[in-house]
Amino acid sequence: MKTKLTELLGIKYPVIQGGMAWVSEANLASAVSNAGGAGIIAAGGRDTEWVREEIRKAKEMTDKPFGVNVMLMAPNKDEIVEVVCEEKVAFVTLGAGNPVPYIEKFHEHGIKVIPVVPNLKLAKRVAEKGADAIVIEGMEAGGHIGSQTTLALMTNIIPYIDIPVVVAGGIADGRGIAAALLMGAAGVQMGSRFLLTTESTLHPKAKERILQATDTDSVATGVSRGHGVRCLRNTFTEEYTKLEASGAPQEQLDKLATGTNRMAAVDGDIERGAILVGQSLNVLNEIKSAQEIIEDLMAQTKETLQKACEIGK
Numbered sequence: 001m002k003t004k005l006t007e008l009l010g011i012k013y014p015v016i017q018g019g020m021a022w023v024s025e026a027n028l029a030s031a032v033s034n035a036g037g038a039g040i041i042a043a044g045g046r047d048t049e050w051v052r053e054e055i056r057k058a059k060e061m062t063d064k065p066f067g068v069n070v071m072l073m074a075p076n077k078d079e080i081v082e083v084v085c086e087e088k089v090a091f092v093t094l095g096a097g098n099p100v101p102y103i104e105k106f107h108e109h110g111i112k113v114i115p116v117v118p119n120l121k122l123a124k125r126v127a128e129k130g131a132d133a134i135v136i137e138g139m140e141a142g143g144h145i146g147s148q149t150t151l152a153l154m155t156n157i158i159p160y161i162d163i164p165v166v167v168a169g170g171i172a173d174g175r176g177i178a179a180a181l182l183m184g185a186a187g188v189q190m191g192s193r194f195l196l197t198t199e200s201t202l203h204p205k206a207k208e209r210i211l212q213a214t215d216t217d218s219v220a221t222g223v224s225r226g227h228g229v230r231c232l233r234n235t236f237t238e239e240y241t242k243l244e245a246s247g248a249p250q251e252q253l254d255k256l257a258t259g260t261n262r263m264a265a266v267d268g269d270i271e272r273g274a275i276l277v278g279q280s281l282n283v284l285n286e287i288k289s290a291q292e293i294i295e296d297l298m299a300q301t302k303e304t305l306q307k308a309c310e311i312g313k
């Protein structure tokens with residue numbers, strides 16, 4: 001399959017595995033890249049030595065392009081950027097902060113830059129400043145979310161941007177990929193689908209909870225404070241939502257939420273931890289290898305696109 005994204009990154013299929021803090025490391029990223037997509041190591045919450053080691057491990061495990069996700073609100077962001085430049089990965093995705101000051105530096109090291117942007121104004125700004133592509137991520141996504149849906153973002157942004165647009169949020173099967181391509185996307189970024197891979201390090205208890213979850217089981221916490229995070233309903237989200245509604249100060253909410261991603265993903269505490277996952281839950285019903293998932297996704301994408309061509313005749 002050939003799109004502006006496959007050409008930009010030199011990959012076979014227009015599918016990026018989104019950076020997922022505490023879950024996506026060398027094992028998952030290299031498996032996705034070996035299967036023809038582009039894997040990403042998530043640097044969020046990690047120290048520089050961990051990032052360096054995972055990049056080196058991934059290089060041992062694949063000769064295909066892979067990337068690193070850098071959260072620009074992290075206190076050690078500048079050190080992480082240094083390590084990523086020294087280790088020279090194929091591309092970075094940049095979220096949660098202003099990517100503009102970093103674009104030139106990554107380019108000097110031959111690294112492609114793909115910022116995650118929440119609206120058209122910022123999409124235009126990063127495109128003007130030399131970004132190679134952008135990710136737009138709808139509020140259906142697992143993890144930190146903005147205020148627009150994936151469909152609204154595609155409608156609002158794709159026609160006005162010349163660089164490749166990668167669409168994320170709620171895309172969990174080949175029909176979603178086909179829909180994004182039909183809307184003019186150059187590719188998709190998927191997170192939740194890759195949580196349920198044999199290669200993902202997500203704790204087995206969290207994987208099991210996601211397998212059992214259905215469409216109405218996700219909730220976005222913190223939306224009223226402008227810090228939306230989508231995860232599965234559990235004891236943690238109930239407590240957080242109650243506290244949020246009570247008008248509790250932000251520090252109290254932050255205290256309750258601190259460390260909860262790790263608690264669910266690494267320690268397997270599926271009641272007091274935050275199980276980050278998107279809204280498209282009904283199709284997340286089996287654990288497979290990254291390669292099998294990508295093969296299934298691509299077969300369904302092609303079938304859906306062919307059907308669309310027939311309808312359009």
Ligand SMILES: Cc1cc2nc3c(=O)[nH]c(=O)nc-3n(C[C@H](O)[C@H](O)[C@H](O)COP(=O)(O)O)c2cc1C
Nearest residue numbers: 018019020021095141142143169170191192276278
């Ligand atoms: C468990 C989990 C952790 C995530 N962590 C990050 C992160 O560290 N940085 C980031 O930019 N996005 C993060 N995301 C968002 C993903 O990269 C991706 O854009 C999102 O999962 C796409 O929506 P989907 O979950 O519906 O596929 C995370 C998502 C999940 C599910």
